[in-house]
Amino acid sequence: MQSPHSSKLSVSPFIPLLIGMLAISFAPILVRSSHAPVSVQGMYRMLFTFLLMLPFGTKQLRTLHTISRRDWLLLLAAGFFLAVHFLLWMASLTYTSIASSTILLALEPVFVMVGAFFLFKDRPNKFAVIGLCVALAGAISIGSGDISLSHRAFFGDMLSFLGALAVAVNMLIAKQIMQRVSSYLYSFIVFGITAICFALYNLVMGISMSGYPSMEWIVFVLLAVVPTVLGHMIFNWLLKYVKPTTISMSVLAEPVGASLLGMLIFREMISGFQLIGGLFIILGLAIYMRAENQSSALPGEPLQA
Known part of the structure; x- marks a missing residue:
């Protein structure tokens, strides 16, 4: 029987993997570059991604009607x-550093496992639990380091931590529904609903959704094209050709790449606590993903950062 990952690419998978890793690293950079409210950025990111997907799924x-x-x-x-x-x-990036925000966001697979x-009585093996503990130790290191710097930074860390919890819930729902709904339809519908949620939030909060300068609209489009289409959607496509664990490990490039870009563009130096905590989180997630190699992948990875 043919392996689901035995299809051959005409180019080395390293090339699209590298493009995807670079693309997702730009998500926090683009968010930080915009002066628009994060709810407006999120709405247009989802809306433009929804519109870009429309021609490809007629x-x-x-x-x-079958749903x-x-x-x-x-x-x-x-x-x-x-x-x-x-x-x-996205709000966390206003309060804490790019490094802390993206590293804490990487805890999402741990929350999915828990x-x-x-919910589903999925029992992780002992090495996955070890990975969880190592990753959480890293999160504690980052949080304790940031709270010693300022309560503002710690508040940003908590926003990112809660953001990881929210996307974990999204992933757990995806695990159930994508057994019956295709990856394309799931992403298309969920992106549209997310855009509507943001629009309703903006209306209720009295946040203007128009009148932004042209540079802001460029950022909105780039948020849809770069980290979404050239990042997460490339990873989804690569699931046909490479192991899911390869994709999961590639996503770990986001905190590394984003932290380096943050240093270069915004002069955000990485503290000792962030470095140690980040290494612990990446090590813990590597142990976890290695342990869950055969069963960790959800069918088509929904959008994260």
Whole structure:
């Protein structure tokens, strides 16, 4: 029987992997570069991604009527939690450093593992639990280091931490619904719902959704194209050709790449606590992903940062 990853690419998978890793590293840089409210950035990122996906799924869109009412409710919940994730994580970049924010966001697989244990009785093996403990030790190191610097930085850390929790809920919903709904339809619908959630939030909070200078609109488009289309969607496509663990490990490049870009562009130097904590988190996640090699991947990775 042919392996699901035995298809051959015409080029080395390293090339699209490298493009994807570079692309997702720019997400926090673009967020920090914009002066628009994060809820407006998130809304247009989702809206433009939704519109970019539209021409490529005409056949699949014809099957929308086959989605059950229960699955529509799950899709609504997934879109809501993705909006919460973006709102919290993007807001965290106003208060804490790019390094702390993106490293803490990388804890999302740990939260998925814990949630899957309680909700679906998925029992992780002992090495996955060891990885969880190592990663959490890293998060504590970053939090304790930042609170010694300022309460503002610690508040930003907590926003990123809660943002990781929100996207973990989104992933747990995806694990259920994507057994019945295709990856394209899931992403397309959830991105649209997320954009609507942001629009409603902006209306309720009285946040203007228009009148921004042209440079802001360029950033909105880049948020959709670079970290989303050239990042996460390339990773989703590569799932046909490489092991899911390879993709998961590549996503760990985001805190590394984003931290380096933050140093170069915003002169944000990495503290000792951030370095030690970041190494612990990446080591813990590497142990976890290695342990969960056969069962950790969700069918088509929904958007994160």
